[in-house]
Amino acid sequence: MLGLLLGPWSLDAHAQGVPQNGWPRKPIRVVVPFPAGGGSDTVARVLLQGLSKRLGQPVYIDNKPGAATVIGTDAVVRAAPDGYTLLLSGSTSFSVNAALRKTLPYDPTRDLAPIAIVARTSLALVVGEGTPWQSLQEVIADAKTQPGRIRYGTFGPGSGPHLAGEMFAMAAGIELQDVPYRSSGQLMVALGVGEVEMGIDVAGTLAPQVRAGRMRALAILGQDHSSMLPEVRTMAEQGLGEATFEAWFGLAAPAQTPPAVLARISRAVVATMADAEVRASLRAQGMAPVAVGAEAFRKEADSEISRYRMQAHRAGITVD
Incomplete structure (x- = not known):
């Protein structure tokens, strides 16, 4: 290749x-x-x-x-x-x-x-271990009942994760609140303490946290599965092909x-x-x-x- x-x-x-x-x-x-x-x-x-x-x-x-x-x-x-x-x-x-x-x-x-x-690489969407959601559809269902309440961490306005999050929201017909952080490390901490309920980052960066049980991965935003989180389905496989983002x-x-x-x-x-x-x-x-x-x-x-x-x-x- x-x-x-x-x-x-x-x-x-x-x-x-x-x-x-x-x-x-x-x-x-x-x-x-x-x-x-x-x-x-x-x-x-x-x-x-x-x-x-x-x-x-x-x-x-x-x-x-x-x-x-x-x-x-x-x-x-x-x-x-x-x-x-x-x-x-x-x-x-x-x-x-x-x-x-x-x-x-x-x-x-x-x-x-x-x-x-x-x-x-692939971006992944994760939720903190303290959240109730076990699937992407559960997130969407809650977001529809409480527009704008669910917060997701990004690297700032105009970043790839910000756009990916908005593409997900648009494809799902929901409203989310983006919260900017300066780094992956800050995002991990924010997810851990509940400052945000959801985060989007490179799958390889998130994988150790997912395997340790500190967060749950609900979707891959790329076209293909991630080698780091092979069991996680893509957005397209979950009916949200318009939320595909290639990193x-x-x-x-x-x-x-x-x-x-x-x-x-x-x-x-x-x-x-x-x-x-x-x-x-x-x-x-x-x-x-x-x-x-x-x-x-x-x-x-x-x-x-x-x-x-x-x-x-x-x-x-x-x-x-």
Whole structure:
């Protein structure tokens, strides 16, 4: 499967550790616009070890959370386009924010140069152990009797989990109250103490909590079952196909980064994602490793912006 995605990049994948055209000559910073411990951070830590090996320079994470990835993404957009500052983030940065927010300090299509989508995963909907619901239909039934009472945790207005929650509410014909948190850790605590009844996050992040009995997983929001929660049915299987949300993680650079530098990074990404150890490590975290090139990355993000914008309009979602 990986070979089908790589295209011509695979011909140069053996090039490792030797600077080309004078780049790179110093450490490379990869901004992750989330706190440590979330899905983007997990992908970054696995990917960056391989990139460092193949680029011959240290590649390090700079966590810049806030405003549903806007702060960290903007820092990359404003950085010098020299290949020494990159962005590793989920689709929130590349499509969701652009679809939901009235204004952004940048345009992801114009101001970011896509390099590769490197992993896909599933979001899961969970409820706290103190809640009475054993199924998604029970949640829907209660929500219909008490509109807006059930609270669900997100990473902030305009984030992927926020949109996913609103897509679920729209498909089910219910009203929910979204409550923003800064990180997966904060969301776990909030679910544990009952600040919110429901949460949406990466399945691999939630799985240990579900297995420990601290929360119950009621649905997977992706098209397929999650390897981390294989027994949990998808939204589509439960009659809510319109609530399907695909989560992925991509690597990008500031626009105007020299093509030769982007190509060098691309080759390093391809070699890294073909590494059996890297692939196994990502799978162990509930991530599906891929290497989707720049052109397909751009098309996917643009398609999502159009689709999510239409869904947000139908659901009446706007983020200032």
